Amino acid sequence: MKKHLLRITSNTEIARNIFEMKLTGSGVSLMTAPGQFLHVSVGKDSSNLLRRPLSICDVDLDREEATLLYRAQGDGTKQLSQKNNGEMVDVLGPLGNGFNLDTVDQNKNALLIGGGIGVPPLYYLGKQLKSSGVQVTFILGYQSKEDSFYVEKFQEIGETIVTTVDGSQGQKGFVTDAMEPCLEDEPVIYSVGPGVMLKAVEERAGGLDGYLSLEERMGCGIGACFACVCPTETRQSGYVKICSDGPVFKMGEVVL
Amino acid sequence: MKKHLLRITSNTEIARNIFEMKLTGSGVSLMTAPGQFLHVSVGKDSSNLLRRPLSICDVDLDREEATLLYRAQGDGTKQLSQKNNGEMVDVLGPLGNGFNLDTVDQNKNALLIGGGIGVPPLYYLGKQLKSSGVQVTFILGYQSKEDSFYVEKFQEIGETIVTTVDGSQGQKGFVTDAMEPCLEDEPVIYSVGPGVMLKAVEERAGGLDGYLSLEERMGCGIGACFACVCPTETRQSGYVKICSDGPVFKMGEVVL
Amino acid sequence: MSRLSVSLPGLNMKNPILPASGCFGFGKEYAKWYDLSLLGGITIKAATLEGRFGNPTPRVAETESGMLNAIGLQNPGVINILENELPALEPYNIPILANIAGSTEEEYIEVTRQISASPLVSAVELNISCPNVKEGGIQFGTHYKSAADLTRQVKQVSEKPVYVKLSPNVSNIVEMAQAVEAAGADGLSMINTLIGMKLDWRTGKPILANKTGGLSGPAIKPVAIRMIYEVSQKVSLPIIGMGGVSTAEDVLEMMSAGASAVAVGTANFVNPYVCPEIIEKLPDLLDEIGVRNISEMTGRSFRQWKTPLSSR
């Protein structure tokens, strides 16, 4: 595992408080599995000690460029949003285990469901699934039109259904409200978002195969501090560590 | 009293670890008295809480530009040295009371003695004394040639004697070793430097009139926290606050 | 009554913000920066019976997100304060909380008697938690019995409500708070500084002439929040919270933990305008979370968590 200094090539606000940051450096070549994350140092000095886990949203291996999308909400992500092109960002990664792509065969469909700031990793995942011949459908949930991002980019990959809580774009409601019709051809489900959303997705999925990417506050990000555990009934230990055993787990594996 | 955001117009290393920083902004117009200082915020966030007191080295009132010279030694001044042109620096000031220029009449001479990083304020002082018709002599003490700075600029104002501890430039020894011959015409003395040096200067001065600028670790910089007191026998309170009563005191006024 | 106003024994404040003792002198220096009548109140620097010079310098050192101080209760003595310092604050017409220290019980009592009699003083703050003096101070603040005894005696002579300022350097802050509550305190101030130290790694010597000093600033805020939270559930006294507060958000965090008013110390050195800036921002934050009156914030955290709350 590695620590890298990556150079910012762009860092722009693409929706309300949502930033797209592009980073370049030799470390990018390791970032091949969608669903993995980078543990990003936000401060210049010691007042923001903890790194922020951010999913890899896209990777251009030829240009050695990785894309992160993040919401500038707290202290750390706000600092990140103020960094300029040319500045270096200290990241650990890629960390964790990404989505298992082997489980979809080409004839199957995939349904990718993302809520809010859980949307980013689905982009890299969607691209890879598509290029291996899978037909991909997205359901992307946002608060409102102003909070939505990357919708057109998703549409380039596959059918994209947008839901907003206030109905200002796409369907009014939650991602789960849009799932029903997409389940008919028994797709493999991939979902990223807050815990409550994942739980609802799992319930709606009614036994279909799927993978969920979990979020939790992290310390080390590499499996050493036990900050990010999640109970499971399927493993003897009784828990998994989201940072190193996950963040992606098979549906049903963990207790949400 | 005021807090200003000044813009860096240059920040360059002019000798080993010695930086010259030029700052511009409307606040500069207040910085008319040599010997005053700015209380400079060094960090972007809260890990370096305390401001650093730095003397005003020069002011160009027309261009609204102030010059600071500082040694990048500790955490805070090192951070300062990494700031780029265009960045803003948050300063309080001008703070404290500067040198009393009224006490020298034009026919008198002035002897300005500075040690190490005490040298900077003597530049602005020397310029003002000269322009009011006083003949100015400098004794500037440095560790070695590599640590010396601004010598040519001082020479433009008046005779400049340099001492270095290792003899690599000017006379070998301390500033006090060079004082004797300069005392003949009974100059008014102005001195800035570490406490031990000021004490030695006061002793050598043998009763001549003079002013000393003191250093102490500061909290508030404005007289409220009592961090920077110095005992005195001439005031009823028994102490002075260096930040607000000083940093410049008449020789003999404080107990060094 | 404005939405920012709070009311504590002796302290009717138009907003919950007051500078912390020792970080604001006797006010006159900051009066050069802004109109002090903007403040909810002022805590003045500790008064002792005689004037004190305090500790040798250096008296301050920087630490990560904090600072150490070992001023040593320098002040001109109670008479001088009453004659020369307090009158200057009269025009601002805001409550004044007089911080009191001493080496002996007798000294505390005498200073309280004198200062609490001043019409300019709204309440006294019993500093039994100064870590930077050899006698008095923290020695009273780390033993329940001495703290309670002192409180009782000071209450007997005080003409104004008495806030006891607690030291965080104790094993059980709740017992300490309960002891002074039982002894008759009208309120609590917490926390004073944690005892800390910094050495120069090159020489191995302490930076402070006094060797140890009091740690303040954002670094200690989590300790302050914890202690205020714990104490506020177990006593029924109002708490003036302090320790690392430097933003309006910090103020609301501390009130949620159980404080009824909030004092700002070290942050004044970082930004002399910090108090009025915080006061100005508070209404916006209250709007953001839909709270009408700031006094509703006090103790929100445990009300929501349904923890038994014996206070207020």
Next chain:
Amino acid sequence: MSRLSVSLPGLNMKNPILPASGCFGFGKEYAKWYDLSLLGGITIKAATLEGRFGNPTPRVAETESGMLNAIGLQNPGVINILENELPALEPYNIPILANIAGSTEEEYIEVTRQISASPLVSAVELNISCPNVKEGGIQFGTHYKSAADLTRQVKQVSEKPVYVKLSPNVSNIVEMAQAVEAAGADGLSMINTLIGMKLDWRTGKPILANKTGGLSGPAIKPVAIRMIYEVSQKVSLPIIGMGGVSTAEDVLEMMSAGASAVAVGTANFVNPYVCPEIIEKLPDLLDEIGVRNISEMTGRSFRQWKTPLSSR
């Protein structure tokens, strides 16, 4: 013997740096980052008799220059540790300090008996200072008598030297240290975390599910330095210092205060390479101040200040 080597009871270390308990798991995660044999030693995560799941999440929160944790002693239990975790550390051939916790005296004793018997364990560290569990932990660490009793009993069964890990959440750290010294401890580890708390100002709710947590990181270093300084002058036990260390300079500061070895905790999360980077830098710093052997640094501060030194 290299210039960085230090020798403490049971711990012959080629340099004074070891990761702190709970911040390094059982080593295997960091083994993916660098060769663990570079370390002076390793402190493993607390072992209890049975496996424990620990507290609900969130378990960590960020504070200014620090963090709060409330892991709650999650671990797979002593048998599992002996069978599955420790053997993986054998190849690195460095001393292992086994951190031990329990809810009752009996549990501490039993865990010590089992773990101290392992040839892979060089010494045990008695964690009587965990603030994040309801039973055991800090309740032993804030009462002199319970701390001393526990130490005495654990010493009776331990086949290895015993370090007692002290809590900073006490009124008098020196008395605590002296109590465990008298009870037979071979060394001290200090400090564990300060108890702290953080609330979300918007909701008023604690960030940690456990509400309170242990404060660690640079914010607490001044408290650690002060306690190590005070204790090292009043006891004759070697001290493993910790609390906010993140640079080689911090290591030398802490040794100057009186530590004989230094543990690094939170800083591992900031930079997984921090321990080897510190170790690499130490010789340069020693050169800079003209010190030949790092062991000479221990207690420099009070040697220079001519304070009576009863230790070492």
